[in-house]
Amino acid sequence: MEEIVLSKDTSEEELSSQYKYGFVTEIDSDIVPKGLDEDVIRLISSKKEEPEFLLEWRLKAYRHWLSRKKEEPTWAKIEHEAIDFQDIYYYAAPSSSSSVDPNKTLDDVDPKILETFNKLGIPIEEQKKLSGVAVDAIFDSVSVATTYQKKLEDAGVIFCSLSEAAKKYPDLVKKYIGTVVPYSDNFYASLNSAVFSDGSFVYVPEGVRCPIELMTYFRINANETGQFERTLIIAERGAYVSYLEGCTAPIRQSNQLHAAVVELVAHDDAEIKYSTIQNWYPGDKDGRGGVYNFVTKRGKAAGKNSKISWTQVETGSSITWKYPSVILQGDNSVGEFYSVALVNNHQQADTGTKMIHLGKNTRSTIVAKGISAGHGNSTYRGLVQIMPGAKNATNFTQCDSLLIGNNCGAHTVPYIDVRNSSANMEHEASTSKVSDDQLFYCMQRGMSDEEAHYMIINGFCRSIFKELPFEFAMEAQQLLKVSLEGAVG
Amino acid sequence: MLEIKNLHAKVDGELVLKGVNLSVLAGEVHAIMGPNGSGKSTLSNVIAGKPEYEITDGEIVFDGKNINDLVPDERARMGIFLGFQYPVELPGVRFRQYLKTAIDSIRKYRNLSDMSPREFTDLYDKNLELLKMDKDLVKRSVNDGFSGGEKKRSEVLQMCMLQPKLAILDETDSGLDIDALHLVANAINSVSKSGTATVLVTHYKRILTYVKPQYVHILYNGQIVESGSEKLADDLEKKGYDAFVKKN
Numbered sequence: 094m095e096e097i098v099l100s101k102d103t104s105e106e107e108l109s110s111q112y113k114y115g116f117v118t119e120i121d122s123d124i125v126p127k128g129l130d131e132d133v134i135r136l137i138s139s140k141k142e143e144p145e146f147l148l149e150w151r152l153k154a155y156r157h158w159l160s161r162k163k164e165e166p167t168w169a170k171i172e173h174e175a176i177d178f179q180d181i182y183y184y185a186a187p188s189s190s191s192s193v194d195p196n197k198t199l200d201d202v203d204p205k206i207l208e209t210f211n212k213l214g215i216p217i218e219e220q221k222k223l224s225g226v227a228v229d230a231i232f233d234s235v236s237v238a239t240t241y242q243k244k245l246e247d248a249g250v251i252f253c254s255l256s257e258a259a260k261k262y263p264d265l266v267k268k269y270i271g272t273v274v275p276y277s278d279n280f281y282a283s284l285n286s287a288v289f290s291d292g293s294f295v296y297v298p299e300g301v302r303c304p305i306e307l308m309t310y311f312r313i314n315a316n317e318t319g320q321f322e323r324t325l326i327i328a329e330r331g332a333y334v335s336y337l338e339g340c341t342a343p344i345r346q347s348n349q350l351h352a353a354v355v356e357l358v359a360h361d362d363a364e365i366k367y368s369t370i371q372n373w374y375p376g377d378k379d380g381r382g383g384v385y386n387f388v389t390k391r392g393k394a395a396g397k398n399s400k401i402s403w404t405q406v407e408t409g410s411s412i413t414w415k416y417p418s419v420i421l422q423g424d425n426s427v428g429e430f431y432s433v434a435l436v437n438n439h440q441q442a443d444t445g446t447k448m449i450h451l452g453k454n455t456r457s458t459i460v461a462k463g464i465s466a467g468h469g470n471s472t473y474r475g476l477v478q479i480m481p482g483a484k485n486a487t488n489f490t491q492c493d494s495l496l497i498g499n500n501c502g503a504h505t506v507p508y509i510d511v512r513n514s515s516a517n518m519e520h521e522a523s524t525s526k527v528s529d530d531q532l533f534y535c536m537q538r539g540m541s542d543e544e545a546h547y548m549i550i551n552g553f554c555r556s557i558f559k560e561l562p563f564e565f566a567m568e569a570q571q572l573l574k575v576s577l578e579g580a581v582g
Numbered sequence: 583m584l585e586i587k588n589l590h591a592k593v594d595g596e597l598v599l600k601g602v603n604l605s606v607l608a609g610e611v612h613a614i615m616g617p618n619g620s621g622k623s624t625l626s627n628v629i630a631g632k633p634e635y636e637i638t639d640g641e642i643v644f645d646g647k648n649i650n651d652l653v654p655d656e657r658a659r660m661g662i663f664l665g666f667q668y669p670v671e672l673p674g675v676r677f678r679q680y681l682k683t684a685i686d687s688i689r690k691y692r693n694l695s696d697m698s699p700r701e702f703t704d705l706y707d708k709n710l711e712l713l714k715m716d717k718d719l720v721k722r723s724v725n726d727g728f729s730g731g732e733k734k735r736s737e738v739l740q741m742c743m744l745q746p747k748l749a750i751l752d753e754t755d756s757g758l759d760i761d762a763l764h765l766v767a768n769a770i771n772s773v774s775k776s777g778t779a780t781v782l783v784t785h786y787k788r789i790l791t792y793v794k795p796q797y798v799h800i801l802y803n804g805q806i807v808e809s810g811s812e813k814l815a816d817d818l819e820k821k822g823y824d825a826f827v828k829k830n
Contacts, residue, residue, distance in 0.1 A: 552674030
């Protein structure tokens, strides 16, 4: 089941990539002291003025996490030094927006933060908003601004930070939180449930097609701070929503921990399209610093004919540990996973998906593209499970790996578990290098070595990029180019 | 335009070219014929600068400049075009984007701005028409799923679009049916008329009835053993390679 292609040549190549999002914003932070205990959790909850049920839930999660503290997952093909969970700040907020005020306007946001998001190309001032995209901007542990609120309200769509939702819509939050990813799900999900800071909440009522794209932009700024956002998206019967997330962090010598949880629920005939462009700081060329990205993302296609689609372009992080999954519960439900994961220098990515088929006539599609350069190691790890009740389920899986240079690795670890004989499974996998003949062919037409590489690599990713909204497809192409700087040509 | 002097070249440690001399002027058509393994493709690739080929002696002068040590992209930008014997597939790379990037790379070298999309489309449509190729080609990936004949026609299309100073066509006529051969020959003639120096590497005399060469050369065992007019191709067809090899 496992294919391994490892390079033998040890010749060193000078690799460097420029991370243009690596600046730090000098701003006063309201920080909860380092380390984690029940008091810290109570403090976080009280700062957010949360309802009692949420605090209770956090504490249950914390106690569960403590009970399995020795059970950090070790099965992924990643290596890192042990994380000292008492040496991390669990909450940091820009001082000026530390309290959750649902009536807060953009005028209340610290201008330095607005400037930060501007530098990142995410304008959140009213006059410069991305056309047709509503943005929720998360700075360290809190949401600092959500745009297009009015337009969304008119459509009946709720799009706000999870903290705000916990106050304004406690019943919805209580009904759905932890129903797709329970607090006991895995080590990092338990930690997140105990200390989660902020994240987005989306609720699309019955029959509503969300009129604009929703986007959350996550930014870690404070040093030695973990980011534990939690996002919850609910699409009622017949609803549709397209949601995007983007992520960056400053260049820091030490590693930063990011352990997020995302839960999606799609009811009958509903569709959720979730796209990610993940560009956390990847560490320097020798592998120092960078974000540890341990994320649990899962969607429940709960209703009949519902559909959940994950598209991700992962170029950042020192370590990526992430398996956006779909539970295909409703009959005729559809799950999709489209992924490009790029590793350069000493980055490690162990990523893939799980498609759990429960309902009849459920269909899933997995297309995963891994690109390895420098000393990077990329692993596709995926599970397709057809449960006994899932009559006539179908899955198509395609995993392609592209190697650049002689010091990187690509691995494919697909698990297939079929418990109903009517299932139809297809699996394709390939591993290739950018061939000298392809490069010569392009260069003979006048392209430089670099241009030729980008052209071939972009071609390799095209089937994924076309799943992204147009502007983000352009951004993804640009990001690949920047991430590969120094590795090609 | 092209002046090759005493060219020796190695591939995989084996000496394949053993003293080739060749001189091609602008607007001229030269045909290079020779049996399998005589070094025809090696010569084409060495002129284009394929990295695995090593020049051990002699020189290649293009446009008055020794290009022995130039990288392939620089040679291409100077105006050298190679029509590949086996064009490679570039999955997911759209033909239009590929051609546009190539054209703009060459224009940049000549201090010209990028070709406007409008101008590109006009040029592209004109050449598609010239070669009677499918308009939908623009949406497909480069050579991906092309038939043998389509691949060869696509090479000639690229030549027409890039307007090189020197075109080396490595067995471009192989695998073409008679109608396609006509179209390809037409295209080569029109590019040649505009002043492009053309080197046709071929096994068959067939294409030479449509593209009239001024010179025919016989390459054998890494050397040009005989050069002559178009008539040489006729003699070759009658007598076979042996007649010319034994003489040497």
